[in-house]
């Protein structure tokens with residue numbers, strides 16, 4: 001096997017989940033309990049996540065995509081409706097809208113923050129607009145204040161795609177508040193291993209509206225009136241009914257047990273990520289060919305991804321290959337849904353041009369950031385980037 005390894009034997013990975021003995025213990029405890037599907041661990045995880053975000057309700061689901069689908073369905077989004085969102089996001093954002101039978105209306109991003117430009121949302125609003133699905137891209141809080149002002153004036157609900165934003169904060173009424181309180185009607189999180197905390201696969205919805213929370217719970221579990229564990233632990237015989245159409249979007253107790261440990265460790269993960277990001281910011285400032293990401297004064301990102309913009313005349317793919325040759329893995333920045341084969345004309349609408357979205361896809365790359373990285377490794381990455389991009 002050894003001679004099949006690439007020449008650079010040690011590659012700094014783009015990301016790596018931080019899972020340790022505490023997660024192992026938690027899984028062992030659930031396996032020994034005899035109850036591994038959705039049950040008491042998931043209930044505790046939900047209560048702890050609600051307390052963490054300061055939301056009244058949190059409902060666990062099987063993925064971030066499931067959370068987005070349930071959120072939009074619970075708002076009654078369906079055929080003939082339009083939802084305003086960003087094309088410059090992971091495909092699940094726009095696909096959740098289409099899975100409801102509705103039309104995504106794409107608005108361009110602010111090139112500095114990679115988030116929806118609030119000034120462009122207003123002209124995109126039409127008689128069919130039923131929701132705004134804003135994204136906290138790569139963990140960076142979007143301009144919720146401006147978006148909510150627009151939306152509330154027109155009675156349009158706001159769903160936050162907070163898939164990447166667990167642990168991020170926004171300055172709100174002079175205090176730092178966590179993303180997911182939620183500030184809009186619903187926030188949707190992902191616990192995929194690429195995010196800041198993971199359950200392998202998993203997701204969470206938060207809301208302050210008890211009616212929405214009740215709908216989430218029905219939809220994630222076949223519309224079932226009494227979940228299996230409640231029947232199992234009842235001294236009386238209970239039979240369930242199926243009160244709505246739903247899916248199996250449940251999170252298992254094995255996953256929830258991991259999630260509870262990860263949530264406890266999340267503040268420490270975010271602190272570490274912010275230290276590494278500050279090393280990057282300092283070292284990249286010396287490099288005119290590479291632009292570091294911008295954090296607005298009212299935002300504290302978790303740096304789920306660290307995305308740098310390359311000078312216009314640098315070839316994205318060539319830079320990525322040269323970095324890989326030197327031992328640094330990178331990934332192309334965030335994609336644009338409207339450029340994908342699954343998004344032919346007629347399946348979406350653009351409000352204005354999407355040139356900043358396309359430009360960001362073509363000119364940005366993600367460089368490594370993981371809690372297990374040392375500051376020396378971050379400095380090595382910045383040094384390689386400087387060498388590769390210098391002409």
Ligand SMILES: *Cc1c(COP(=O)(O)O)cnc(C)c1O
Pocket residue numbers: 063064065066089090092093135137161163164189190191192202203
């Ligand atoms: C990861 C991600 C999702 C999807 O989450 P999954 O848990 O992978 O389904 C949705 N939106 C954004 C912005 C994401 O980054």
